[in-house]
Amino acid sequence: MNGDALRGHLELLLLAALAQGEQHGYALIEWLRVQSEGALELGEGSVYPALHRLEAAGLVGSSWQRIAGRRRRVYRLTKLGQKRLGEERQGWASLVRTVDLVLGSA
């Protein structure tokens, strides 16, 4: 798979992860390590530019928080991000349904 495809999936994975609640970058990376090794093929650093792109698109918001003496940038889903995640889930589900129909009838 090419880099663009990975990045596309990475953004969707990040939206899905943030739907569980706000998180900082390092925790998201740990989650991704378990969920999908492929998404981090370009290096774990990729998560940060992806988060910044999502923020530029208004899908996530972020702020610095100090937790146990450690300063972390914490990300959360915006209303727009929740809406987009819902749309992407529907789009994916209908694509899968279509493919199932095709394979079932082929």
Next chain:
Amino acid sequence: MSESDRYLDELRRALPRGRRRRVVAEIRSHLSEGIAAETANGLDPDEAERVTIERLGPAEQLAAQFTSTRRVGTRTFAALAAGALAIVVVGVLGVVHTQRAPSRPQVARLTTAPPARVYAVGRIKLAQNATLRGQIQIVAMHAYVHAKTTPRLNAQRAAFQAYVRAHSSARH
């Protein structure tokens, strides 16, 4: 100068001025987080630092991803997901089709069409609304592009077509 400092310095220099402050602060926070986690996992501090930096990827490559002009588009995810899936679909369809004798018009179409058409032939009716139709087109487009550029898929397609030809001539 620690390895972390060297990494952050290289990153800072590769970033555009306006992005440096926040990105470097965020990656610094990542490094201390990672080093603490790996040390807790039993690595010695130097090893923990090395592993954490290595996993981030080269500083220049990371900086370049921040400056990429790519934006999150409205249909990005569906299109990219469809592209990945298309490869699987074309492959699976090839297998499914070889297990059944196709009709003559099917043979004619299948042996001349690119894999994307193989997928789309007779199935477009399934697209009952514009969104679904758009996705089928995206699947078809990606499958076509990948078939053009992926030797493995081309070989699969050739084998499939040879099988269909042999099968259809045996029947007539």
